[in-house]
Amino acid sequence: MALIYVTGGAKSGKSKFAENLLLGMNNGNQKNIYLAxxxxxxxxxxxxxxxxxxxxxxxxxxxxxxxxxxxxxKDVLSDETKDNMLVDCLTNMISNIIFEEHDINWDKPSEKDFEKCNISVEKQVNELINIVNRFENVIIVSNELGMGIVPSYPLGRYFREIAGKMNQKIAEIADEAYFVVSGIPMKIK
Known part of the structure; x- marks a missing residue:
């Protein structure tokens, strides 16, 4: 089994690279699951x-x-063979979880608000990590958000921070990691 992490900026070509990489890993008997x-x-x-x-x-x-x-x-998991899965993408996943928290005033969030979001995000990322071993090969795509300016508003700063922490968590356990720039993948792990 291989867990591969692919990151890069928006429109960098990371999804296309990840798709081609995973298709090339298929032994012919596996399904390719695309977790959108x-x-x-x-x-x-x-x-x-x-x-x-x-x-x-x-x-x-x-x-x-x-x-x-x-x-x-559960409906796509096979008992006979371990299939391949591409997760596209971790940052979309995180933003959707954050926006489920409707009762947070993002103009003036409290520490309790941040803790609530952290718990929700970490729970789902951990569930994703726990299901990875049910597949032969998994590629997780995510946006690299930490290379730009510091957002001027609390929601943007929180999103950059929690996404960065979850990116680190996935990259740490990944067998391989790639950074994609202008459609060019660079192996970084």
Whole structure:
């Protein structure tokens, strides 16, 4: 089994690289599960999701979910063979979990608000990590957010911080890690 972490900036080519990498790891008897974590909440995101689906064609079995993976993946898990899975992407997953916390005033969040979000995010990331061993190969894609300016608003700073911590958590346990820049992957682990 291999766990591979792929990171890079927005529109860096990381998803396309991850898709091709995982397809190349298929032994011919495995399903390729595409765990799509985004929620198409506006027209721009709907277009992006449609483009991703078009690129994948019929090579993938898509599961759309950003949490409760033991439940949402149970119908695609095989007892006979270990399949491959691509998770795209960790940062979308995290943002969706954060936005479930409707009672937080993100203009003036409290430490209790941050703790509440941390618990929710870490719970789902841990569930994702726990299900990884049910697959032969897993690639987790995520955005690298820590290379830009510090956001001027609390929600942006919190998102950058929690995403960075979860990226580190996945990268630490990954067998391999890649950083993609302008469509060029660089192996960093």
């Amino acid at each position: 974590t985004s929620v198409a909440f506006d027209e721009e995101m709907k277009v992006k999701v449609a483009l991703h689906k078009e690129r994948r064609q019929d090579k993938w079995l898509t599961v759309e979910s950003y949490k409760n993976f033991s439940e949402t993946l």
